[in-house]
Ligand SMILES: CC(C)[C@H](C(=O)O)[C@@H](O)C(=O)O
């Protein structure tokens with residue numbers, strides 16, 4: 001099986017705390033004997049004209065070739081004449097679905113202990129079209145674009161995900177009572193795909209009501225699929241329920257089976273280089289990457305080690321109220337493997 | 338003072354449970370000797386060509402004349418050739434700001450006990466422009482419109498509200514990192530107004546981050562001001578924090594000093610006429626209306642009676658886990674006055 005061959009994967013350690021938490025993943029993978037060889041790429045220090053951003057063309061080629069990668073936080077440098085790093089990756093690699101498993105971590109107390117859901121966000125269009133202009137002085141407009149192709153693609157991914165991960169329900173989140181044409185098309189596509197999955201319950205929830213239900217009773221939800229901006233909002237809301245972006249894995253799915261897992265938190269320049277960063281989000285994202293590669297044994301072992309370390313509560317980084325260093329926390333995880 | 342003259346106010350009892358909860362307000366106002374005479378208007382049973390909706394022209398004229406009103410839930414009849422009742426009211430009366438005080442109710446337990454914020458939503462433009470079309474087959478677009486005029490107007494309302502209500506901070510909620518022109522204009526207007534209120538702290542929070550912070554620690558927020566859709570989402574999220582739309586007051590502010598307070602929950606046709614409805618949202622909305630009229634003594638007495646009745650917990654309607662009827666709950670409030 002492929003589990004015994006070496007798999008090449010692209011690694012973007014990223015900026016700020018990125019290199020430290022990437023180091024944590026490398027050590028955990030070594031300890032768990034994950035058959036992955038990393039191809040490391042850093043954000044460049046000048047704009048690459050082929051990507052119109054600080055991302056090098058070579059780094060994108062690396063992901064295209066390997067079809068799988070892991071990405072730490074990247075802070076887009078301020079200034080004109082180049083594109084956001086995250087948006088460039090999404091566009092250039094056609095990362096059409098952002099998938100975030102979100103579950104309460106045993107032993108890490110928040111106001112919620114019953115979260116267990118997956119947010120699946122359309123990642124390429126909608127409110128992120130970049131099409132905006134001034135109509136007359138004092139009147140500006142932005143275009144939200146919804147296409148049948150992208151909506152079907154993300155809906156198909158969501159239902160397939162639900163089916164293959166033992167999930168029972170898919171909720172399409174929308175505001176079609178107001179945006180009848182755009183969100184209406186999104187829903188129409190979801191309904192078409194739902195017909196092909198009679199074993200999965202399908203429902204439609206208006207975004208305002210969805211947010212209210214999520215804060216009242218997140219256990220009501222299973223898999224959520226959404227246009228871009230609603231996904232941006234709801235996936236962060238859900239991360240908040242379980243403790244924040246420092247704890248939530250994320251994986252971007254692209255055309256042709258590309259998977260780029262990423263920690264979606266910031267690069268925390270204030271604590272960079274201080275051995276204080278929490279590597280959990282990047283570690284759990286690396287688990288998502290392993291699952292995408294069907295390396296479920298390794299994924300289970302690493303995920304259990306992370307969750308057990310957090311549950312025990314002996315080693316916790318400062319953001320979780322503890323005093324552990326990144327290296328001590330990582331060592332504790334390795335000891336659990 | 339105006340407190341001794343009789344003030345005429347428009348009352349839309351609305352559909353479903355609307356008439357029952359409106360009756361509750363009428364009784365409470367009578368008990369508290371509020372000097373208000375109601376002008377009652379019901380949603381019509383046919384489309385009025387002058388409003389293009391089931392709202393009668395006379396009912397809109399009534400609000401325009403009285404400048405103040407209270408509205409129960411209205412369910413827009415299904416079908417073509419007419420406009421949504423709520424959207425018609427907002428457009429025709431130019432209700433540019435939706436204001437929702439949102440605070441934890443003593444004695445009614447949710448996961449949060451420290452909510453005390455105000456959401457102020459731009460209510461006339463943004464994603465609610467109604468401008469949408471199909472570009473080619475399978476590609477649709479919606480226009481989000483932001484104007485300098487409407488943004489300044491709602492920002493001015495928010496800062497004035499903060500100043501006159503002893504609030505310290507205004508947070509403008511946006512996604513200007515993606516919608517640089519539309520949300521960028523909204524922020525620019527907020528900044529301009531902020532300059533005139535040096536005693537109020539001003540901050541800008543990206544909507545995804547705002548939702549995460551709200552579920553982690555709502556006490557971080559004071560007054561929030563937002564474009565239309567973000568306001569729709571965040572005001573419902575905040576309602577969820579304290580128990581739901583059945584408990585949250587809402588007031589719409591229009592040009593020329595119009596105030597139309599409303600219960601924003603649904604018309605609950607399943608329990609209509611059964612003396613089971615919870616009148617709290619409409620009662621607290623009527624308190625907002627009284628405050629708008631500067632009838633603060635009456636407002637305080639009624640608000641205290643409502644909150645004390647809920648805090649005691651002896652009389653609670655079914656939605657709050659109790660068995661009280663609407664009339665018993667209302668009587669308990671009247672007894673507190
Ligand atoms: C940084 C920002 C452009 C980005 C987004 O809005 O998509 C972020 O919020 C995310 O979710 O990855």
Ligand SMILES: CC(C)[C@H](C(=O)O)[C@@H](O)C(=O)O
Nearest residue numbers: 177178208421423424569601
């Ligand atoms: C019913 C719907 C059109 C409305 C809105 O989106 O404004 C509702 O959610 C509200 O908040 O009053």
